[in-house]
Amino acid sequence: MTEFLHMGGYGFYVWTSYGLAALVLALNLVAAIRRRRSVVRQLSRRLKKAV
Amino acid sequence: MWTWFHQFGSPKYFYGIAGRLVPWLGGACLVLMVAGLYLGLFVAPPDYQQGESYRIIFVHVPAAWMSMFIYVFMAGAAAVGLIWRVKLTGVIAVASAPIGASFTFLALATGSLWGKPMWGTWWVWDARLTSELILLFLYLGFMALHNSIHDPKTAWRAGAILLLVGVINIPIIHYSVEWWYTLHQPATITKIDKPSIHWSMLMPLLLMALSFQLFYFVTLLIRARAEILDRERRSSWVADLVNEA
Numbered sequence: 071m072t073e074f075l076h077m078g079g080y081g082f083y084v085w086t087s088y089g090l091a092a093l094v095l096a097l098n099l100v101a102a103i104r105r106r107r108s109v110v111r112q113l114s115r116r117l118k119k120a121v
Numbered sequence: 122m123w124t125w126f127h128q129f130g131s132p133k134y135f136y137g138i139a140g141r142l143v144p145w146l147g148g149a150c151l152v153l154m155v156a157g158l159y160l161g162l163f164v165a166p167p168d169y170q171q172g173e174s175y176r177i178i179f180v181h182v183p184a185a186w187m188s189m190f191i192y193v194f195m196a197g198a199a200a201v202g203l204i205w206r207v208k209l210t211g212v213i214a215v216a217s218a219p220i221g222a223s224f225t226f227l228a229l230a231t232g233s234l235w236g237k238p239m240w241g242t243w244w245v246w247d248a249r250l251t252s253e254l255i256l257l258f259l260y261l262g263f264m265a266l267h268n269s270i271h272d273p274k275t276a277w278r279a280g281a282i283l284l285l286v287g288v289i290n291i292p293i294i295h296y297s298v299e300w301w302y303t304l305h306q307p308a309t310i311t312k313i314d315k316p317s318i319h320w321s322m323l324m325p326l327l328l329m330a331l332s333f334q335l336f337y338f339v340t341l342l343i344r345a346r347a348e349i350l351d352r353e354r355r356s357s358w359v360a361d362l363v364n365e366a
Contacts, residue, residue: 074162084239087231091180093180094227095336101166102340106347113354113363 132349133358135209139342146342150335159327165322177235177326182309183333185228188256189291191221191337195263196288199281209345211250212352213275214284215267220258220337229253242303249295249305252290259287305332 077084133137161179169173195214202210232250233243263280268275296305309318309326318326353359 076190077176079168080172080174080238083234084176087177087180087234090230090234091184091227094184094223098223098336098340099220102146102343102347106343106350109347109351110363110366113359114366116354117360117363 132169132212133356136346136349139346143339143342147339149330153199153332153335157325157332159325160321161325161329165186165325167321171239173322174235174238177231178322179329181228181231181235182326183330184224184231185253186330187333187337188225188228188253188292189219190334191217191224192256192259192284193291194259194337195221196284196291202277203265204283208352211273211280212278212345214263214277216341216348217337218260218264218267220340222257222264224333224337225253225257225260229257233251235351236304245302245304247305248262248301249294249303252294252297255290255309256294259283261289262285271315308317327330 075081075085141227157178157179161176165176167173198210198214198217201207202214226250229250232253237243263283266283267276267280270279297303298305350362
């Protein structure tokens, strides 16, 4: 396990790369879902006002 | 074909289809990513020259491919938007831009993290790296330009022209390693003869690339749906939909 994390001495570079990739994917997903929610919330507020 | 084209271009129709596609694409994306990570980190042997450091390839190359694919996709949408005035094209481009920018950033950052141990430097101003950095600025430029114009039609027309002009950068990125002397290694897969990579390394690379591709479509569809609701807020089907929710 330690050997795996060590990555033949390149652990820092390899794991930072994979960590960044995970972060970029996660943020993309969160941002997309939040954008959708905020639009729906905005529209329903507007509709209630209109009624 | 023509009716299909128009039906697909209709925001309401697209909204429904996209909603049904998201869970399937998302599931497939996850499966491919788990398989790719497993093969890439546990099964693929170390590289005979670069040791374990080459494993960065499994996130770096898919990110770099996506950075270019998304741009070309947006430029395609721009061409269709300018010629046929399909409403949906603007939605797709606006939803794609932040995703494309983030993949470009990821390609640059992981490239830097790979360059440091292999070349001894985080960054060089060579053709490949510089043209990829320009790609990031093209994405950011498109987003800034689009945001600065209030009317969506005018904003999309201006943005589309920027996208089409910037597409010249894509072949430059691709051929930069052949046209100029550069520190960046030449293409691994897209060579005319045999790819210079063993299948045990190629498999995880292709799996990761495919899963990144699906990830793009999933986030694109979620964002595009939000964008459609926002733009079509005055139409009755959106009102019905929001009322139900």
